[in-house]
Structure formats: C-alpha cells, structure tokens
Amino acid sequence: MNEIILHYVLSALFSAIPAVGFGMVFNVPKHALKFCALGGAIAYTSRLALLDLHMPIELATFLASLLIGTIAVYWSRKYIVPRPIYTVASIIPLIPGTFAFTAMISLVDMNSHGVTPELIASFIENGLKSISILGAISFGLAVPSLYFIRYNRPII
DSSP states (O other): OHHHHHHHHHHHHHHHHHHHHHHHHTTOOHHHHHHHHHHHHHHHHHHHHHHHTTOOHHHHHHHHHHHHHHHHHHHHHHHTOOHHHHHHHHTGGGOOHHHHHHHHHHHHHHHHHOOOHHHHHHHHHHHHHHHHHHHHHHHHHHHHHHHHHHHTSOOO
16 A cells, blocks of 8 residues: 555656746746646646556546646636646646657658558557547646636626
C-alpha cells in the first residue's frame, strides 16, 4: 500500500516540474506558478489513477484534462487571472510524446529501410493514438469553460 502511495506522490512531484518549467518559459506570473505545478500534478496523477483502473489512455486523458479545465475555471474566477495561464502549463505532462516519437521513428525507418507492413502499422497506430490524445486534451480543456461561461449568461 505504501508503495502505491509513494508511486503517486513521486509521479505528482515529477509531473509538477515540467508544468512549472513551461510556465516559466512563457512568463506566467510568479504567484500563478504554484497553481501550474498543482495543476500539472493533479492532471498527471488523475490520468495515472484512471490508467491503473484499466481505462483507455484517450479516455483517461480526456477526464484528466476535463478535471484540470474545471479547476482552472474556478482558479481563474477566484484570482482574476486568465484561464489559459493555468490550463496550458498544467496539461504539459499529458502530452503524448512517446507515441508521437514512435510514430516519427517508424516514418524515418520507412524512409531509410523500406516500407514494411509492421512499420506502416506502427506509424498508423502511434500516430492515431497521438492525435486522439491531443484531441482529448483540447476537448477536455474546452468543455468546462464553454459550459461555465455559457451557463451564467443569457442566450440572447
């Protein structure tokens, strides 16, 4: 039990680092960096927990980005800071780098060693998985802001 908790805590700590680093690169205000770190930790750890429950990575990523999008709407209203300051840095740990890298390596191998059915299958599988995960991230971040912004305003 302690190993599982330690795994989640370490994952949260190590996923907060790229979120803060990305926030620093794009000049996020200093007072918002702690929320970027917390958002990155929440996003990655919630996706990891959903993956441990045998959920597909696309759905787990969508739910994790939906969660961080909802939290960011709350933070942006509470601290009167634009929502993308929190969300963009927080989703950095969710980016599907391994799948995109594997797809590109398959494409390079096809160029240098010739086209084989295995390389085509690897390229298509990893490329589609990357695109699906990126779509899940963007859709998960967009839904809360669309709902909460539209919810409090009249239609006409």
